[in-house]
Amino acid sequence: MEKMEVHTRNKTYPIWVGEYALEMIPEIFKDKLSDATKILVIADKHVSHLYKEKLKKHLPTHVPYAWKEVPQGEAAKSMAVFESCITEALEQNLDRKSCIIAFGGGAAGDLAGYVSASYMRGIRFLQVPTTILAHDSAVGGKVAINHPLGKNMIGHFHQPEAVIFDTNFINSLPEKEVRSGFAEVIKHALIKDKTFLHQLTSTLVSFEKMDSDFLEMCLCKGISIKADIVSEDETEQGIRAFLNFGHTYGHALEATIGYGRITHGEAVMIGIVYALYLSKKKYSLDLDLSSFVDWIKRLGYSLDVPETISFDQLFAAMKRDKKTIGSSIRFVLLEEIGKPVIVEMNQEDLKEADQFIRSFSKL
Structure with a gap:
């Protein structure tokens, strides 16, 4: 313990x-x-x-x-x-x-x-x-x-x-709940620890039979990353907002689809891929996004966005995100793995990223 x-x-x-x-x-x-x-x-x-x-x-x-x-x-x-x-x-x-x-x-x-x-x-x-x-x-x-x-x-x-x-x-826990929870573990690695991310992508191949020591290590690592950030910024006046990586689009999906119809982790993982696409577009993030997507899909994550949900609906939900100030939608993106930033995004780029996500639904 x-x-x-x-x-x-x-x-x-x-x-x-x-x-x-x-x-x-x-x-x-x-x-x-x-x-x-x-x-x-x-x-x-x-x-x-x-x-x-x-x-x-x-x-x-x-x-x-x-x-x-x-x-x-x-x-x-x-x-x-x-x-x-x-x-x-x-x-x-x-x-x-x-x-x-x-x-x-x-x-x-x-x-x-x-x-x-x-x-x-x-x-x-x-x-x-x-x-x-x-x-x-x-x-x-x-x-x-x-x-x-x-x-x-x-x-x-x-x-x-x-x-x-x-x-x-x-x-x-059923495998679906394990998968949902691990989206936050992967998020912690992306925003803080490139070595931890490499450890995950090279070691984690399935949620079916996960080694208990590996699981405990992942949980402790994720908690430690969050605890350090919270200790520095308790009320989200600065760097604590980095913990929302993947959550702006993810929360918009949850609110628009209906709470409980998609797990929080499923929505966050879609939001992570969305934010990684924007990070590559804006900062040329050094990450093989195709390989990353292949990895999470092998783990069972789905990137499907219902056709009944329009980008305009999601955009309206994102405008209500807690990071939004005035009419400026602010996103947590990555300049590098482990180096998050908060940046204002325009509607055109957000729509382009939405189209990228929706392209997986047609595969």
């Missing part, structure tokens, strides 16, 4: 990654959360059915708890589900010394974090992610719910007390 730390201006908190990391939960409640009065677990319904008893065994015996199940995936990140969680917190008489535990994938973590940030103007919470995708979303304190017009448009920066990433949960 490996321990890392995130350092922000107002808080330092640990991240434990590895088998049996759940065993650290009682330690946290003896230390940082020794004064906790009550726990509310907000759990992904699917994860709850699989692992409720497993988590319960590690909850502190001296702190009463309540359990709230929420829908699986992006369906959890709605205003209605958020309100139901606030209602549960009120009915359970949570106070300012209470604690929320987010248990599930990235969506459950985003929701539970937003509930904890909002309830009584902010109470403490723990992230207990159960998916590869959540190795990214559980770290850094960005918590949010969705609006029909845009992903993660309603939220806060609210750091957890700790992140407990027990890799035993990953063993039961």
